[in-house]
Amino acid sequence: MSNTEKIETYDAQSVHSDSESLVDLRAERPEQGSNFLAYANVVCVVAGTGTLGLPYALRLGGWIGVGILVLSLIMSVYTAIMLMKCLYYNGKYRLSSYQEIGRHAFGTPGLIAVWFFHSSIVLGAPIMYLILSGTEMKGLVNNDAINLKAWIWICAAIVAVPFVTMKTLKEVAVMSVFGALATVVLVIVAVRGSIIDLSNPMYENVHHDNVVLANLPTTVASISICFGGNVVYMHVEEAMRYPKSWNRVVAAALGTCSILYLATAIPGYITYGVEAESPILTNLPNDAFTKVGIIVIIIHVILAAPILLTSFALEFERLIDVTVARRGVFMERVYRSIVRLAVVAFCGGIACTVPYFGEFLSLLGALGNCTLIFVLPIMCYFKLIGWRHLKWYELVxxxxxxxxxxxxxxIGSIDAIKALKHSFENDANK
Incomplete structure (x- = not known):
């Protein structure tokens, strides 16, 4: 019987209760990175997904958005822990990826579903990062000799350096420390600008809502997407020296992200109310500090992109068997470099040429993020480990x-489709 057949016929629930086997699987890995680097990895990827858009999310739904944010934190930590349990469900060895979890749970349909949603995020987000960083760099430099496409390719080249030279998230994690610090600086800039504008007569009588029922589903979708980190969790945990610390690490990282979110959202909504924009930098005073915020955005997205791309590359390289054992040390590096340069070229090309890609990515992102973060971890857990051992309140x-x-x-998908339709109509009327 093959290893795959053994896994698929194994009584997962009985093995899961074998604590000795589980401890062995998650024993210390001396060659891997620290808990702090894993923590920084998660913060760098997750905190950058929507920090500056949260005052606008409160504008849509009102002050109830603060409660929704806290609820999203609790749900995200819970599903991140459940997802990691799925990696070790069989008690024999650790599964390699989210896609493998989908395959073991639901066969080929599960593999395809997870692969589709996963790829749409880990490739789509870096593409949007390239568009954002290229646009902001063009605005900062203001040199007509270098157009937007050229700036995007410059940013792609910068991203390619760590992405190609660093093999796993253990190495890339060093960059994530700086990315996490960049997010903190960005929040400080946003809070400082919001406080200064409190005395601005323009916003003296700004309106605030407690709850806007009509916009509540959109608010839930917007805030939920801010916790999208499941696409890299498996690789972050794989690069941890102490994998049994995962629960504490992910809780601390997502808790930190939530503090940054609240620190940006609450002052921004207090000051700007129903006039809050996304990103909030649009509302802030046009001074040197706001320019620092723009520079920090550029730094952050350029540092976050290699983390997401590395997650995709590791899966793809496993698929085509780009390993030292199969190719040799030298040829493994050659093949890996070719694959990763091709991935960067693909992302840069799409960022430069596809119209309405932002709206299209929003469609994939809303559908993919919410499915990967909330829905699939629980469905896979129920299928692989079972639900009968859970208390009734856990099932609720x-x-x-x-x-x-x-x-x-x-709701996120519907909003993205509306945005796509609006863009097509605007172009047709030009």
Whole structure:
């Protein structure tokens, strides 16, 4: 019997209860990185997904958005822990990826579903990062001799250096420390600008809502997407020296992200109310500090892009068997460099040439993020490990998470489709 057949016929629930086997699987890995680097990896990827858009999310839904943010934090930590349990469900060895979890849980359909949503995020987000960084660099330098496409390719070249030279997230994690610090600086800039504008007569009588029922589903979708980190969790945990510390690390990292979110969202909404824009930098005073914020955005997205791309590359390289054992040390590096340069070229090309890609990516991102974060971890957990050992209130909690995830995915997708339609209509009228 093959290893795959053994896994698929194994009684997962009985093995999961074998604590001795589970401890062995998650024993110390001396050659891997520290808990702090894993923590920084998660903060760098997750905190950059929507920090500056949260005052606008509160504008849409009102002050209830603060409660939704805290609820999203709790749900995200819970599903991140459940997802990691799925990696070790069989008690024999660790699964390699989210895609493998999908395959073991639901066969080929599960593999395809996870692969589609996963790829749309880990490739789509870096493409949007290239567009954002290229646009902001063009605005800062203001040199007509270098157009937007050239700036995008310059940013792609910068991203390619760590992406090609660093093999795993253990190496890339060093960059994530600086990315996490950049996010903190960005929040400080946003808070400082919001406080200064409190005395601005322009915003003296600004309106605030407690709850806007009509916009509540959109608010839920917007805030939920801010916790999208499941696409890299497996590789972050794989690069940890102490994998049994995962629960504490992910809780601390997502908790830190939430503090940054609240620090940006609350002062921004207090000051600008229904006039809050996304990103909030649009509202801030046009001074040197705001320019620093723009520079920090550029630094952050350029540092975050290699982390997401590395997650994709590791999966693809496993698929085509680019390993030292199969190719040899020298040829493994050659093949890996070719694959990763091709990935960067693909992202740069799409960023430069595809119209309405932002709206299209929003469609994939809303559907993919909410599905990967909330829905699939619980569904896979139930299939691989079972639900009968859970208390009734845990089952109710899981049901709430799945429902919120589905609503967020559907509403976010509808909004993205409307944005796509609007862009097409505007272009047709020109």
């Amino acid at each position: 909690w899981c049901a709430i998470i799945v429902v919120i995830g589905l609503i967020s995915a559907v």
